[in-house]
Amino acid sequence: MILTKFHRYKPTGIVLLFALILSLSTYAQRKKKNDEGTQASGVKLREAEFYFTEGEKFFILEDYAKAILYYQRTLELTPENGTVHYKIAEILARSSKQDDLLKASLSIEQALKLERKNKYFYLLAANIYSSLGRFDKAAQTYEALISEIKGTEEYLYELASIYQYANKPDEALKVYNRAESIMGVNEISSAQKQRILMDQGKTKEALAEGERLIEAYPGEERFVMGFAEVLSEKGMRNEAISYLEKFLQQNEDSPNAMMLLAGIYRDNNQEEKARPLLLKLFDNPDVEFSRKMLILGTYSAQISMNRSKKNADEDQEAFAFSLFNKLEQTNPTDANIHILGGDLYLSSERPREAQREYLQAIELGEVNYEVWENLLYIDMQLEQYDQAIVHADQALELYPNQRMIHYFSGYANLRKRHYKEAISSLEQAKKLSNSAPAFVSDLNALLGDAYNATKNYELSDKAYEEALAFNANNSVVLNQYSYFLALRKQNLEKAEKMSSTLVKNNPDNATFLDTYAWVLYMREKYKDARKAIERAVNSGNANATHLEHYGDILYKLGEVDNAVKQWERARGLNANSEILNKKIANRKIYE
Template sequence: MAPAHSIAQKQKGKNSASKLKDAEYYFTEGEKYFILEDYSKALVLFQKSLDIAPDNATVHYKMAQIYAAGQEMDKALINIKKALESEPSNKYFYVLAGEIYTQIGDFKNAAATYEEMTSSIENTDQYLFELAAIYLYQQDYDKAVEVYDRIEKHYGPNEDVIGQKQKIYLKNNDFDQALLEGQKLIDLYPEEEEFVLNQAEVLLTNNKSKEARALLENFSQENPENSMKSRLVLSELDRKEGDMEGAINNIEIAFKDPSLDIEEKIQILAEYRVTMTPEELKHSGVKLAELLVEAHPEIADSHIIYADILQTVGELAKAKNAYLKSLELDQSNFAVWQNVLQIYSQQNKTDSVLMLSNQALELFPNQGSLYYFNGYANLRKQNYQEAVYALEQGKRLSSSNLSLVSAFNAMLGDAYNGTEQFAKSDKAYEAALDFDPENYAILNNYSYFLALRKDRLEDAEKMAAKTVKNNPNNPTYLDTYAWVLFTNGKYKEAKKIIEQAIDTGEVTAVFHEHYGDILYKLGQIDAAVKQWQKAKEMNPKSELIDKKIADRKLYE
């Protein structure tokens, strides 16, 4: 028979083994629920395992993972610390500890954790990047550089690492070290323009334009097909130094390259458009825009900036064609439609204004300015009803733009007069004059139509007199004033004014016809017929002119 204490020891050993087996069982079951992401059940089972085997590092690690995922950072930290105490050589425990410290903002301990791990455990150098990031966040730049140096020692030169070191040196105003790091990148990648440009920027920022120019010129010579952005920087340096010829030469080379970003080119052209003299813009600006179009013929914006510059230098026909080309590629730019309509208006191409404004209104039915152009064209073509419709629509849509509303009212005065809706015509004119009482074009038209209607002649005369007083050499305004005076029976005064109009040299058939009518009223029949004949020579289709000449008599 064995001694009693030996039996007790055996029984104790059996109990210990049984407990460890239970602990293993609870851990395994907990792991199943962990995988299924049923973390609450997993925690219960892990805790049961720990109650039996409290020093199990893996169980503490798993619990720390669960608590960290649930943002219970205090509990997560307690468990990961216990895991590390039990097993200080497990890199995964360090990584989780570092992540937890980082999340709670304890960067000092986070850095210490990564430092200890990378110093004591092999094959953990990849975590030096996290360590460097933590030092950067803390603005501990010296330690960050030390870590980046360790990374370079382990992995060799690295673009991102060198770039980060350069940024640090620049923040610390260590210009020389920043340049050394930049040169490393150029030496590593001698054909990469990006690194040359970065180095040039550092030099320029520190007033080393001569060195920057030399660097860029050298790179451009050695890499003629891959130096377009360098050419742009060189062009800008030339421009700042007053060497416009050099600037244009460099920028032309860059603009010929279709791979260079078109937005960058357009931005440069936009700046040149503002800073160039009119003569420079007419030659160099237009040339650059032409090169842009040649390099990017299928991009609407290239044609638009070309057209903008052409319009600025007065090349309206070419500008119009360039705008129209852009619309073939992209009809969505409302400003382009407006610009083409403006050019057609300046060229007095009324049919084109009417056609294009109708097309534009199909795409932009809520743009008041399009109705302005459409109403203007219909008015010019004496399509008075269509003009009224377009102008009223545009006025309604432009209610917040009082200046544009006034312009609509001015044309509505003409349009309603054409439809013989005289009350509406007068109301529109009055509204326009309320906004702009010194608008002489409105005063002229209003007074002229009143005279034609023989209505409110005193008001008409006041408006016409005011207009001529402030525009004494305008032949149209002089003719209107003369006609108002004629209608008011003031023939001698009318004769004096119409002769002033004719003396300006800008004469129409209407002027001579009016002059003839005035002379007739003054009893100068032969002189009147002579003026009517001149009117007929200038406009054979003038109403009643043949009858006036044949009968030597005034017909009104």
């Protein structure tokens, strides 16, 4: 519900000081009649004026504690001065404490008892009552203001808003009608009446209100658009479309209405009707570049969603790129259009084109962090690890505390076997990820690999253990950890337990079955190892390593001819293995 804000009128200190002087003068006249001969009266009034002036000074300096002390001293001398009561209420009303607000309400009520013709008193009172949630009192205050002071009918809108806050829509409607009877049909009252009527389910009446406004201002684009937006929000898209189409027939060069209509067409699954309008808008140089970018952004999001659901719409993607090309042709040196192009290509699963656009954006100017992260993601996807290392270094100059950049750098260096650099980057990513335990677990998995490669087995095991502490069934960690323990011939019982869990969780994974078989081999459980490796070999996904391990196990079981046969099969997949050629030539294994 869109409501007008409550007014907080702050008269200047000069106005209030003048009001005080007038009131003090009146007070002095009364005192003179009662005690004309005494000089004490004049002294007292001058003292009150001094205290009020000091209070105003500290009020301007925002030292409200001192200001209120001086106002209270003024009040002790002139208790029937409404302005001073108002100032005290104004300070107390700044607080969010219930007690202060209640005190403020008492002060402003006293001010209004003393002076009924100051609109600022009413406005402050209404604000205080609203803050207290006493909307009935706030409404009464606005009614009193409009009744007491001529020319304050504009506050009917505030009164109507109060009724809306108080959940009294019928009262609000009456007040909006009162406002229109005085000030005529206007955008504020019409829009609010439409929303109230829609919320009440009075669709016909709401439509009639919208039509009244449009009829009163037939060429006013924003009124038609506002009405169409209300209709669309309420699910009445066909009606919204009808009004916009009618308006555009008479005002065909209205880009705002055209853009809104195109959006509603798309929301209403009428993409074919939206496209001619969008092409026209993109050809119009007067349409803001940012608005065209926004439209393309919605297409990028839609394409990404469709792709994630395996429901790619090639026709939609082609149209989106036609819009992008128009925008790129007219703004070739704008980095933002190339960022959007990168997003669009990435959404369309075209990583190489996305990479090109992101790199072009970087060349043209400073880009946001998300561009660097997307670029590094693409580098990883394309397995361009050398580029990823370079891009990560560039990104870290701008964003040194972004954990994902350190992660990408670490991963790329690990894949390139730059182990020291990988460890440095991954450890830094870990330091920056205390609030992301799942991500830290992934980092520990990579650190386990990196430390193992540098033969720092203590830190490698520690990293793997920390990863498993977060997720005991992490398949990658169970596989790597158990396999490396087997190669080192250390803690083989633990390795067997982990690899056994691994194949229970992944019974058809050839790599995991091979790991389990190799752990059993190292434990000299050759028959059990044979069962596991044959499951891997027969899975249809066997590689050279699996076949070589199969041969080694058969050799240990005394089946030398069969072992050589498997080694030869392995050589067919990996002809460059020196140790494999040696095994075949000499018909024995080398450990």
